[in-house]
Amino acid sequence: GSRVIAIANQKGGVGKTTSAVNLAACLAVLEHSVLLVDCDPQGNATSGLGVDRDAVPRTLDEVLLREAPLLDAVRPTALPALKVVPSSPNLNGIEVELLPAEDRAFRLREALAPLRGGYEYIFLDCPPSLGILTVNALTAADSVLVPVQCEYFALEGLGQLLRTIELVRLELNPALELEGAILTMYDGRTRLAQEVIRQVRGHFRERVFRTVVPRNVRLSEAPSFGKPVILHDIKSPGAAAYLALAREFLRRSPRA
Amino acid sequence: GSRVIAIANQKGGVGKTTSAVNLAACLAVLEHSVLLVDCDPQGNATSGLGVDRDAVPRTLDEVLLREAPLLDAVRPTALPALKVVPSSPNLNGIEVELLPAEDRAFRLREALAPLRGGYEYIFLDCPPSLGILTVNALTAADSVLVPVQCEYFALEGLGQLLRTIELVRLELNPALELEGAILTMYDGRTRLAQEVIRQVRGHFRERVFRTVVPRNVRLSEAPSFGKPVILHDIKSPGAAAYLALAREFLRRSPRA
Ligand SMILES: Nc1ncnc2c1ncn2[C@@H]1O[C@H](COP(=O)(O)OP(=O)(O)OP(=O)(O)O)[C@@H](O)[C@H]1O
Numbered sequence: 001g002s003r004v005i006a007i008a009n010q011k012g013g014v015g016k017t018t019s020a021v022n023l024a025a026c027l028a029v030l031e032h033s034v035l036l037v038d039c040d041p042q043g044n045a046t047s048g049l050g051v052d053r054d055a056v057p058r059t060l061d062e063v064l065l066r067e068a069p070l071l072d073a074v075r076p077t078a079l080p081a082l083k084v085v086p087s088s089p090n091l092n093g094i095e096v097e098l099l100p101a102e103d104r105a106f107r108l109r110e111a112l113a114p115l116r117g118g119y120e121y122i123f124l125d126c127p128p129s130l131g132i133l134t135v136n137a138l139t140a141a142d143s144v145l146v147p148v149q150c151e152y153f154a155l156e157g158l159g160q161l162l163r164t165i166e167l168v169r170l171e172l173n174p175a176l177e178l179e180g181a182i183l184t185m186y187d188g189r190t191r192l193a194q195e196v197i198r199q200v201r202g203h204f205r206e207r208v209f210r211t212v213v214p215r216n217v218r219l220s221e222a223p224s225f226g227k228p229v230i231l232h233d234i235k236s237p238g239a240a241a242y243l244a245l246a247r248e249f250l251r252r253s254p255r256a
Numbered sequence: 257g258s259r260v261i262a263i264a265n266q267k268g269g270v271g272k273t274t275s276a277v278n279l280a281a282c283l284a285v286l287e288h289s290v291l292l293v294d295c296d297p298q299g300n301a302t303s304g305l306g307v308d309r310d311a312v313p314r315t316l317d318e319v320l321l322r323e324a325p326l327l328d329a330v331r332p333t334a335l336p337a338l339k340v341v342p343s344s345p346n347l348n349g350i351e352v353e354l355l356p357a358e359d360r361a362f363r364l365r366e367a368l369a370p371l372r373g374g375y376e377y378i379f380l381d382c383p384p385s386l387g388i389l390t391v392n393a394l395t396a397a398d399s400v401l402v403p404v405q406c407e408y409f410a411l412e413g414l415g416q417l418l419r420t421i422e423l424v425r426l427e428l429n430p431a432l433e434l435e436g437a438i439l440t441m442y443d444g445r446t447r448l449a450q451e452v453i454r455q456v457r458g459h460f461r462e463r464v465f466r467t468v469v470p471r472n473v474r475l476s477e478a479p480s481f482g483k484p485v486i487l488h489d490i491k492s493p494g495a496a497a498y499l500a501l502a503r504e505f506l507r508r509s510p511r512a
């Protein structure tokens with residue numbers, strides 16, 4: 001089997017895609033087989049791995065509408081052990097299209113079922129909202145990874161996110177667990193960051209990953225080359241952080 | 257009358273709320289009467305102005321569902337010329353609740369109509385999505401202000417946003433114009449930022465504001481005190497940038 005992990009936080013710009021792409025890539029470099037599913041209409045995880053979504057046979061919206069099996073949407077990346085399922089702007093309209101379907105929350109879970117044996121880890125990159133796409137990812141997942149930016153506004157939404165996770169656990173996916181919180185874009189020079197870290201540890205307690213991802217320009221440059229940071233600049237603090245995070249994840253995360 | 261301006265970009269974390277709060281506050285300091293409507297279930301604009309949304313009589317969701325007039329939701333802020341309409345987490349479910357209503361895209365426009373004479377400027381802070389809340393804001397607005405973070409991923413979504421604005425103009429609000437793009441979180445030390453600025457000027461041409469907002473920790477600290485940056489640290493580069501932006505906005509923006 002596989003472990004399916006949703007990467008979610010409705011606050012925008014907190015490092016969901018950067019964490020999804022780089023954690024998946026680092027696990028692949030450490031020779032674990034990984035699939036990354038881009039559940040965000042923006043498609044940043046798709047382009048961050050160098051895939052041109054205008055040149056692929058199938059995208060996630062077609063899979064959720066049952067027009068194609070997920071297998072047909074899987075694309076290779078520069079790393080042999082890492083595959084990606086591209087998103088498309090059509091995902092913007094999926095909430096309205098799926099509304100009449102009783103099983104609208106289960107479409108991704110259903111689509112992933114036949115692939116679960118083929119990968120050790122399947123990551124689901126979520127958009128910045130608590131709509132049907134994030135609900136689908138939470139319903140399909142075994143656990144949720146929450147990137148938290150070391151900023152004040154990022155704290156505000158945590159309560160809402162934890163309530164949504166609880167609701168999904170009660171009504172749609174009783175097995176859903178909290179994998180943990182990752183502190184991102186940490187800038188040690190500011191008092192604010194220290195204060196935010198203190199509060200996040202209050203919310204998540206021992207479920208906060210020890211590895212803290214620093215703010216590092218190499219992380220924001222890498223996607224412009226369509227590469228994860230370990231292929232863009234392996235000596236950078238950003239690459240070191242995500243390699244350390246991948247190792248910590250492996251230690252903490254029970255294999256399927 | 258008033259000018260109604262939506263502040264929108266589906267990319268998360270690009271400075272929509274920071275621009276909404278600080279541009280509105282600077283205009284209020286320059287003695288223009290301003291209303292800021294928080295259309296985002298996260299409620300960052302509400303707390304960024306020191307309003308406790310658990311302690312207010314009415315929130316925007318109730319207005320959009322026609323349970324209360326917008327006037328009943330208006331709250332004062334620390335600046336006499338600036339008022340705010342708080343959001344609530346209930347906005348997360350509004351897309352599904354409004355779906356049966358033919359006029360679901362016009363609810364905010366309808367709610368704002370009676371207030372338009374009372375303020376010179378009305379700003380609408382949008383969530384990071386192209387769903388019903390952003391569509392409501394674009395349908396209610398005279399123009400759209402687009403904050404663009406000086407980062408690679410921020411470029412990717414611009415095409416989708418401009419197409420959505422065009423669609424709203426064709427089908428819902430023929431008067432909708434592009435107010436312009438604001439470059440945010442600029443860090444002059446990186447090559448990436450220069451490249452992004454070059455591309456944004458290609459997309460928006462003369463509609464890019466000359467004022468560029470630098471990355472400045474005072475801007476991210478201010479909301480933790482519930483204040484716009486001009487009340488938190490008026491001598492900071494962040495305060496100077498938004499004051500300059502407010503003056504440029506006044507020069508460029510025709511009065512109603
Ligand atoms: N540690 C970091 N250091 C520097 N830049 C970073 C870091 N992590 C992410 N970034 C940059 O910050 C921006 C936001 O990150 P990212 O797009 O991964 O967030 P997100 O949560 O996926 O956003 P959205 O909510 O839009 O999906 C991006 O431009 C990214 O390149």
Ligand SMILES: Nc1ncnc2c1ncn2[C@@H]1O[C@H](COP(=O)(O)OP(=O)(O)OP(=O)(O)O)[C@@H](O)[C@H]1O
Pocket residue numbers: 010011012013128151152153154267268269270271272273274275296300382383384440441442469470471472473475476477479494
């Ligand atoms: N110029 C700046 N310098 C430093 N920090 C900034 C700046 N502008 C915004 N920030 C911080 O960056 C984060 C993202 O900004 P903000 O929340 O305003 O973006 P947003 O587009 O409204 O996000 P969302 O998509 O979640 O609504 C916040 O923590 C904010 O305090």
Ligand SMILES: [Mg+2]
Pocket residue numbers: 016017018040044126127
């Ligand atoms: Mg993302």
Ligand SMILES: [Mg+2]
Pocket residue numbers: 272273274296300382383
């Ligand atoms: Mg915001």
